[in-house]
Each structure stands twice: as C-alpha cells, then as structure tokens.
Amino acid sequence: MKHLLPLLALGLLAGCSTVLETGDRIERGLTPPDAVNYATTRPEGGFTTQLNDARIGNKIELLAARKSKTDGGYTRVQFDLRNGSYLRQTINVSFEWLAADGTVTESQPNWIVTPLEPGALTTVTATALKASSAECRLRLITR
C-alpha cells in the first residue's frame, strides 16, 4: 500500500490533461504563433496581402485573384493558391466581403480545411450573397 499510492499519483499525473496542455503551450511558445493572414482584392484589380504568420510566406504562394460578376450581378472571386514547399500543407481559408466603402457586408462563419500536396495548385472561389459586396478578403491560416 505504501508503494501503491505514490504510483497511483504518478498514474494520475501521466493521464492528466492539464499537464499535457502545459506541454502544448511550451511547444507553441517555441514556434511562431498561428496568426491569420489576409489577401484582399482591390477595386482596380489585383490584390493586397497582409502577412502575419511569416511561416506561411515560405509555404503557400498566392498566385492570382480574379474578380467577376455573376449573371445576377453579384461579385465572384477566385484566389489561386500553390503549395510551394516540399511538404504536404493544410491551409484553412475563410472569406469576408466588403462594400465599396470598406464596411464588412458578409462573413463566412467557418474555416474550410484545404489540404495541399507539394506543388499542388488550388483555386478557392467565393460568391457574394449581397449586391453591395464589392471586394473580398481571404483569410488564411496554416493549421
């Protein structure tokens, strides 16, 4: 019994989620933060980027952004992304729509998980629901 109780305590310690979470926090502290990155279409064409996670710049290339109108006059945007690294990457994308004056008109309530093999190219498409939505802001995170 004398030896059993410390062993039991050790067992509880090993199975304790709080301890594991602390380990996860240390790991995250050693790596750059998982920041959200943005690419926003411009009224004159093309796009601007806001890179908050430096790691993504070495992995994912944003090749192009195309903007068009549907038959009903709603804005549709396509972003071409490429995994430029030698490893499989999983990116998560989400869209926000902005009016001509910059106010947010629509926001996608979730992240779309997009796995990308090395060198793979993918096109993510979004169509606005509101006629006032003029520009699209792509949100990107790596994990």
Added chain:
Amino acid sequence: MNKFSLLACAVFIVGCGTPATYKDPQGRELVVSLDKVNIQDFATAGSQMLQSMVSSPSFSKGAPVLQLGTITNDTADNFDTSLLLSKLTVPLVNAGRVTLLDNEPAADPSARPKAEYVLKGKILEDRSNAGSTRQSSFVFQLTLVEVKRGVAVWTEEKIVTKQGTKNAVGF
C-alpha cells in the same frame, strides 16, 4: 508517508482536468469528435453548399420562393437537421436572395406565394478503421427541385471526413 501519499493523490484528483470555458463557435479550438457530426461540420458543409447553390442559375436573379422539404438523417447520431439547413437559409433570407415559406399556415392562404423550389436532402455516414485509427465520413446531400417541372435543378454533395484515434480539440 501514507498520509503524504494520500494528500498527493487528492491534489492530483482535484487539480486534474481543464475547466470549462467559452469558445468562439466559429473559431478553431472546438472539439472534433470521431463518432458524431460536430457543430463546425454543419457550418463547413453548409457554407460550401451555400456557395454552390448561389452559383446555380436558379439563384442568379430575384428571390425565388423556397420551401424546405425533408432532410433525412441516416446516421447513427441523433441531431436536428435544421443545424445544416439554417447554414443555408439564414444567409439567403437575410441577403434577400430567397423568399422562404413558413411551415405554419398563413392567415390569408390566398396571399401565400406558391413554392417555386423545394430543398431536400439526406445526411449519411461511413465508418471504417485500421488498427486503432478510426475514420468517420459524413456525407451531406442536398437537391433543389423545381416544383413546376418536378426536376432537380441543383444538387450537391459534400463529405466531411475525420480520422484519428481519439477525439481532439482544434483542426
């Protein structure tokens, strides 16, 4: 020593575990379950279905009158299928892209518009495992039927697949 050991055990039992906290339902720190459809799975499938639906010619102009049909839950998990449908109907109605018929009878039935389209579908699941690794796939199928002609004018299928040995938090 015995007392000390008991105290150590008690401390670990009390201190163990993570206290419940509020999380952003649209965030990336949600529980991912292998054996059930999570709230974020409905959001993912729903938003992808919505994007596909608004790109169809039926939704290119005006606000067609839509009636919600039956969504069959053919999975072992018990959930309300409106968790999926609301991901489509809420943005569509709020953006004025559809006129959604209510299931309640109208006070003036003659004023009630006739449904142009009916949205129906099915949610299925497929499970498999390899050793201790489990995989669950949930298949979301939706079809838009034009009432007048009785033909499907849009149909879409989205699959959400999750794999692992145990439930987890995050992507």
